[in-house]
Amino acid sequence: MAIASDIERAMEDSSWIRRMFELGIQLRQERGPENVFDLSLGNPIAEPPPQFFDELRSYAGADTPGAHRYMPNSGYVETRQAVADALSDETGLSYGPDHIVMTVGAAAALNVVVHSLCDRDDEVIILTPFFAEYLFYASNHTAKPVVVGCDDEFIPDLDELERKLSERTKIVIVNSPNNPSGAMYPGSFIEALGDLLRQKSTEFGSEIFLVSDEPYRKILFDEHVYPFPQLAYERTITVTSHAKDLALPGDRIGYIAVHPGYDDGGQLMDAMIFCNRVLGFVNAPAIMQHLVRNLQTVTIDTADYQQKRDYLYGVLTAAGYEVRKPEGAFYMFPKSPGDDEMQLVAALQRQGVLVVPGRGFGMEGYFRISYCVEQRELEGAAPGFVAAMSELTGG
Ligand SMILES: Cc1ncc(COP(=O)(O)O)c(C=O)c1O
Known part of the structure; x- marks a missing residue:
């Protein structure tokens, strides 16, 4: 074979x-x-949504010269600015274009983040129940997935997490609302998680990142309000896509956003832009970056x-x-x-x-x-x- x-x-x-x-x-x-x-x-x-087709028609009619060339590996500055503005409005934090990398969906974004942060055998904590691809997104980059269980409500077991955090833990992935359970982790859980990761980072003298995989963040019912992990922990990297909130899974567009208050954000951004390139994604599709620029506040x-x-x-x-x-x-x-x-x-x-x-x-x-x-x-x-x-x- x-x-x-x-x-x-x-x-x-x-x-x-x-x-x-x-x-x-x-x-x-x-x-x-x-x-x-x-x-x-x-x-x-x-x-x-109809606004997507409006953008598509207007883009197709414009014939803008140069619109299909390579651009910076992080994506068009106008698109990153639009993403940053929307995130700033929602969270009250001050995101700018230099905190954003446009990606080939959330899947590529997760691979870029793990590749940028993990040395061989570094640990990536995955909370049950989980999107099965996370196991591969860790092992693709020689990191080790470490699985943590949950309670009957599908809320992760923080005691077990505490026991499994180690000097080798680089990343904890949270996915809320969750695939497969549909559970949105409550604010109290997110805050306790932030406190735990802060405490353990200090104890180990390491930096543990909370990677929040949020493709379903805008698909919430019954007026639930989303507790933003970046408000609970400064080493939060947000990963998302427009596969579900704009119903564009085949068009492969998403982004990574690094917490604006993270001290070494510049170096981390440089690493992720580099990894976006060398993993072969190079940049997110040009057309999709043009189209989603004006759709950051639109949802199906x-x-x-x-x-x-x-x-x-x-x-x-x-x-x-x-x-x-x-x-x-x-x-x-x-x-x-x-x-x-x-x-x-x-x-x-x-x-x-x-x-x-x-x-x-x-x-x-x-x-x-x-x-x-x-x-x-x-x-x-x-x-x-x-x-x-x-x-x-x-x-
Ligand atoms: C939890 C979760 N993360 C990531 C992805 C990948 O999303 P994308 O299609 O944007 O790469 C999916 C897709 O179903 C998902 O359910």
Whole structure:
């Protein structure tokens, strides 16, 4: 086999994802696509807001000379200024263009941050349940992922975190609202986390960074107010994208923002701009930087996702599932009846409903439902949730 053994192993470890995908194709062939309800993907059905198409049309009509050339690796200064202005307005901190790097989505941003900060075997703390790619974003750069558990509400266990922080800890990644649980970490948790990281950095004589991965920050329900981690801790690096808040996942645009009060911010920025280049991203797509410049305060209509959350929550609780009502994002993470969620996932498949087992997010006994789908898909899946529960509980 010519491929790297690490990659071969990683592909084997995540082969259930491929199996799910293949099973979806097989089920569609067997039953007809209208009888298969795929709730496994986080690919939003929302269309970008009308302002995006206005920007696109006006950009296409302008034929601006030089608009497609290379630019500084951190991105256009006008776009970084617009991002900085919006972040300053929201947080009350003084962000400027020199605190921002435009990136190829949040995925690239996370890789750039880890590559910039971690020496070999430095530790990256990942809080359960987690976006599975974090494990690779650490090991891609020879850092070591260290996993920390959570309570029944999916709020990370701070005592366990305290025990696992070490001289080698470089980064703690937080993701709120969370994929897969939809939980927004409360302000009290964020403040306690900031205090702990400050205390441990002093104790170890090291610098522990809080990397806040926020692609779902603007998808919040019920008037919840987002507790900004950078207000609780000065070594916060914000990472985000417009994949979900402007529904542009295929267009690959996001950014990194370094806390304006961080002392060595200049050196850190230089490192991240360098890493953006040498990891091969070079710069974020020029067109997208032009388009999102004027969209920093625009978000898709979240009311539709909230209605779907309410509908699905009603279906699941009526069917007897234990599930925490999410504050944001577009995922739900119910407990499976019985400890082995693979049995439930298989029972749901027999009903034509595709979901993702919790072990893919570091939590066995749970499963993830993505409800960023058409309402008819959710309604089609509803009887399957009831039938799978009866099958497993003998009800
Ligand atoms: C928690 C989380 N972080 C990062 C990403 C990657 O986002 P992007 O498409 O902007 O790279 C995703 C995508 O689903 C995600 O759920």
